[in-house]
Amino acid sequence: MAKVAVITGASRGLGEVLAQFLAGQGYALVLTARHAEALEKVAHSLASYNIPVKTVVGDVADAAHRRAVVDAAQSLGDLSVLVNNASDLGVSPLLPLAEYPLETLERVFKINVVAPLALAQTALPALKANGGLVVNLSSDAAKGGYPGWGGYGLTKAALDLVSLTLANELRDAGVSVVSVDPGDMRTVMHQDAFPGEDITDRPLPDVTVPFWAWLFGQDRATVSGGRYAAQAESWEAANATV
Amino acid sequence: MRRSELIFERPLDLQATQPAEVRGVSRDQARLMVSSERGHAHTRFTELAHFLRPGDLVVVNDSATLPASLPAHHSDLGVFVVSMATDFGNGTWLLEPRWSTSQPGPLPITAGMAITIGDLPTRLIAQYPGLPRLWFAQVDGDVRAAMNRVGSPIRYGYMQESQALSTYQTVFAAVPGSAEMPSAAYPFTQRVVDSLRDNGVGIAAITLHTGVSSLEVETDVVEEHPLYPEPYHVTVKAARMVNTAKREGRRVIAIGTTVVRALETAWNGHEIEPSRGFTRVYIHPQRGVNVVDGLITGLHDPVTSHLAMLYTIAGQSTIREAYQEAVREGYLWHEFGDSHLILPADRRELPDIKWIEQTA
Numbered sequence: 001m002a003k004v005a006v007i008t009g010a011s012r013g014l015g016e017v018l019a020q021f022l023a024g025q026g027y028a029l030v031l032t033a034r035h036a037e038a039l040e041k042v043a044h045s046l047a048s049y050n051i052p053v054k055t056v057v058g059d060v061a062d063a064a065h066r067r068a069v070v071d072a073a074q075s076l077g078d079l080s081v082l083v084n085n086a087s088d089l090g091v092s093p094l095l096p097l098a099e100y101p102l103e104t105l106e107r108v109f110k111i112n113v114v115a116p117l118a119l120a121q122t123a124l125p126a127l128k129a130n131g132g133l134v135v136n137l138s139s140d141a142a143k144g145g146y147p148g149w150g151g152y153g154l155t156k157a158a159l160d161l162v163s164l165t166l167a168n169e170l171r172d173a174g175v176s177v178v179s180v181d182p183g184d185m186r187t188v189m190h191q192d193a194f195p196g197e198d199i200t201d202r203p204l205p206d207v208t209v210p211f212w213a214w215l216f217g218q219d220r221a222t223v224s225g226g227r228y229a230a231q232a233e234s235w236e237a238a239n240a241t242v
Numbered sequence: 243m244r245r246s247e248l249i250f251e252r253p254l255d256l257q258a259t260q261p262a263e264v265r266g267v268s269r270d271q272a273r274l275m276v277s278s279e280r281g282h283a284h285t286r287f288t289e290l291a292h293f294l295r296p297g298d299l300v301v302v303n304d305s306a307t308l309p310a311s312l313p314a315h316h317s318d319l320g321v322f323v324v325s326m327a328t329d330f331g332n333g334t335w336l337l338e339p340r341w342s343t344s345q346p347g348p349l350p351i352t353a354g355m356a357i358t359i360g361d362l363p364t365r366l367i368a369q370y371p372g373l374p375r376l377w378f379a380q381v382d383g384d385v386r387a388a389m390n391r392v393g394s395p396i397r398y399g400y401m402q403e404s405q406a407l408s409t410y411q412t413v414f415a416a417v418p419g420s421a422e423m424p425s426a427a428y429p430f431t432q433r434v435v436d437s438l439r440d441n442g443v444g445i446a447a448i449t450l451h452t453g454v455s456s457l458e459v460e461t462d463v464v465e466e467h468p469l470y471p472e473p474y475h476v477t478v479k480a481a482r483m484v485n486t487a488k489r490e491g492r493r494v495i496a497i498g499t500t501v502v503r504a505l506e507t508a509w510n511g512h513e514i515e516p517s518r519g520f521t522r523v524y525i526h527p528q529r530g531v532n533v534v535d536g537l538i539t540g541l542h543d544p545v546t547s548h549l550a551m552l553y554t555i556a557g558q559s560t561i562r563e564a565y566q567e568a569v570r571e572g573y574l575w576h577e578f579g580d581s582h583l584i585l586p587a588d589r590r591e592l593p594d595i596k597w598i599e600q601t602a
Binding site: 020024026050207210216219235242 | 332353477519521
């Protein structure tokens with residue numbers, strides 16, 4: 001049976017880079033995003049890798065969609081990697097917490113925290129069976145306390161705790177969980193955070209490729225529970241033996 | 243720092259095209275330039291111990307060299323070679339496809355392409371961001387076994403002929419994993435090691451597996467030049483030895499730029515922490531160094547990131563002056579060439595020994 005990776009938010013930016021990387025490593029892929037056209041385009045761009053790719057269009061906040069994603073993965077093979085990359089920036093331009101619209105905050109929390117956890121829950125039987133790895137995409141906004149980034153940042157701080165707690169809870173079941181801060185990148189989301197500003201000094205999301213090579217090259221149990229910065233100058237596994 | 247600050251003239255003939263073994267001399271007969279606050283002295287590597295002090299801690303890289311150049315094949319491209327730079331684990335390698343030993347790429351290859359390395363099926367994953375001659379690839383099978391069957395040490399065009407793998411091992415080599423010899427230690431022989439120990443110089447070892455040589459810095463701002471990550475390991479024992487030396491005010495002298503990078507990676511702001519991982523730490527004057535007091539290294543080519551590290555340790559003017567000396571004195575560049583001991587804060591008179599041709 002093929003090993004399968006699920007990537008959310010796979011229609012552009014970092015999700016697209018991850019899809020190419022994992023396709024290159026030989027994973028069969030289930031890609032999901034809300035926009036069908038962009039998602040299909042990414043799926044077609046992977047033809048040269050000669051691996052099975054399924055697309056499932058929908059919103060990760062929707063339980064039926066999440067079920068469909070996991071079912072699609074299991075129809076392809078052994079679900080072994082779940083990348084929770086889909087994420088909602090919240091209001092654009094950014095607003096300080098004192099003025100933050102609370103209904104937006106609830107939506108962002110649902111997409112950035114509840115949905116990744118829910119997808120991990122749905123995928124858990126397969127992840128347990130296959131020594132799976134869950135990768136949750138975080139942000140330095142989770143720690144920085146940057147003015148304007150509170151709404152988004154607090155959801156990523158919560159997601160970091162989801163990652164760490166899940167890693168501790170699932171260690172004995174053989175499931176590994178990591179948090180990854182990809183760093184600033186020239187993506188649509190970053191542009192939305194700075195509408196109208198020039199962000200061309202930020203690197204393209206393929207700047208993270210060396211990190212993915214490192215992360216997916218490690219013994220999963222040794223990285224589990226770690227929070228990693230993809231653009232850092234060095235990477236050390238959280239549980240490495242020295 | 244501007245790229246232009248790394249430019250100097252190095253006559254093309256000043257390069258070692260054969261190892262000491264082939265020239266019929268001992269490795270420790272390499273010339274050694276010693277640069278300190280008192281100027282630059284010229285001697286042989288055999289005399290190294292005279293320039294170190296009892297209590298100095300020398301830190302070496304114990305990585306051994308792999309036969310990392312492998313034949314490769316693609317249905318349209320025919321036969322070429324790949325340099326296996328770095329093992330990222332689980333079959334993922336960073337590698338450099340080349341037309342041949344003497345002819346670098348780029349080759350007309352694309353992501354997703356299937357090639358064969360040795361006899362191992364391989365899928366090209368993606369180019370290294372900012373370094374398009376390097377590719378990540380997924381290799382199906384035992385790469386070390388393929389290296390042992392059909393691999394040879396990576397060799398560049400300036401080397402006259404291929405050499406046995408043993409030629410590419412330093413006296414400290416213990417842990418196989420480098421694509422290219424950590425060559426700063428090439429001139430070390432057992433008798434040089436013994437002379438250091440006899441003089442009360444300590445020796446500690448870290449491991450950093452080198453990838454393939456970096457090319458010239460192409461960005462105008464030197465700090466923007468991308469370095470790619472390499473696996474390193476600083477053991478509990480090595481960390482303890484370095485920390486004790488630092489605490490007691492003894493000097494820490496790195497043998498090779500790889501050792502500087504490993505130690506600076508393991509430095510947590512207060513001390514060396516035992517650690518293992520991948521590092522692409524880039525030592526340039528803006529960043530500074532915290533651990534090393536001196537460095538033994540070969541001579542580095544113009545416009546390479548290594549020069550930025552040397553500037554960091556000793557200052558740009560000292561290094562520029564030293565390199566003018568090296569050119570004037572006919573020092574030889576490259577992995578089998580001559581050696582350079584850099585002790586920036588050493589104010590002692592250089593030893594008054596007759597074989598020293600003191601020039602500054």
